[in-house]
Amino acid sequence: MEIQFYKYQGTGNDFVMIDDRQITFDDQDLDQVRKLCDRKFGIGSDGLILIRNHPDFDFEMIYFNADGSQSMCGNGARCAVAFSAFLGIIGQKTKFLAIDGPHEAVIVEDRVELLMGNVSSIDSQGLDFFVNTGSPHHIRLVEDVLDYPVYEEGKKIRYDACYSPGGTNVNFVQPIEADQVFVRTYERGVENETLSCGTGVTAAALVFGVKNNLQKVKIKTPGGNLSVRFQGNANEGFHDIWLIGPAQQVFSGKINS
Numbered sequence: 001m002e003i004q005f006y007k008y009q010g011t012g013n014d015f016v017m018i019d020d021r022q023i024t025f026d027d028q029d030l031d032q033v034r035k036l037c038d039r040k041f042g043i044g045s046d047g048l049i050l051i052r053n054h055p056d057f058d059f060e061m062i063y064f065n066a067d068g069s070q071s072m073c074g075n076g077a078r079c080a081v082a083f084s085a086f087l088g089i090i091g092q093k094t095k096f097l098a099i100d101g102p103h104e105a106v107i108v109e110d111r112v113e114l115l116m117g118n119v120s121s122i123d124s125q126g127l128d129f130f131v132n133t134g135s136p137h138h139i140r141l142v143e144d145v146l147d148y149p150v151y152e153e154g155k156k157i158r159y160d161a162c163y164s165p166g167g168t169n170v171n172f173v174q175p176i177e178a179d180q181v182f183v184r185t186y187e188r189g190v191e192n193e194t195l196s197c198g199t200g201v202t203a204a205a206l207v208f209g210v211k212n213n214l215q216k217v218k219i220k221t222p223g224g225n226l227s228v229r230f231q232g233n234a235n236e237g238f239h240d241i242w243l244i245g246p247a248q249q250v251f252s253g254k255i256n257s
């Protein structure tokens with residue numbers, strides 16, 4: 001069978017996108033997901049997204065990591081919004097459903113502004129933190145992130161017994177300006193460093209924002225720039241959390257499955 005796909009990237013986090021409104025993709029066939037995401041034997045991507053109809057929302061985003069596991073993906077969701085606009089399903093504004101619940105988004109020029117789910121708390125231990133932004137994120141503040149062994153340390157923390165059995169994503173965060181951090185992420189489900197992680201930078205922005213009394217944080221990643229603004233605080237929790245950044249179609253094609 002031939003599958004029509006589109007390839008998107010959001011700050012270098014890349015995704016295979018499939019318009020599955022006719023429900024022709026078998027979402028139980030995880031070997032197929034893994035093959036399509038494979039950079040040697042398939043299209044190659046950090047994850048795969050199906051866009052499906054939903055009776056109560058503009059669309060539903062079904063997200064898979066490259067290994068076939070499922071979670072919430074912030075950059076993927078921004079790309080799914082851009083793809084849904086390309087397909088003509090939505091205009092500039094949308095309400096859609098993802099694995100962690102409903103989301104809203106607005107397209108402003110080449111950027112997608114995505115409303116994330118509320119975050120109830122930040123757990124901390126020294127320079128390490130844990131935040132769930134729809135996906136689990138360990139945050140570690142470091143001094144020289146460009147020189148940090150992200151893969152080795154990230155893998156250790158990702159498989160630490162305290163996160164078993166699900167594991168966690170791991171973000172290494174260096175403050176570089178009064179209102180800006182540089183973030184590098186080891187992603188669960190990709191099992192490697194990715195160029196950017198939307199739920200991860202959101203978690204990093206909340207940690208940095210609380211420490212520095214900021215409600216808007218700029219973020220640099222190896223794949224480009226994002227920003228996060230939010231309301232709330234560490235005692236009452238966080239709401240109106242917006243993840244903002246570019247989302248771009250890079251190519252499309254057909255692949256035999």
Ligand SMILES: N[C@@H](CCC[C@H](N)C(=O)O)C(=O)O
Binds near residue numbers: 071073169187190197
């Ligand atoms: N790249 C994503 C996060 C995808 C999910 C993550 N790998 C997990 O399994 O928790 C993002 O942009 O948020």
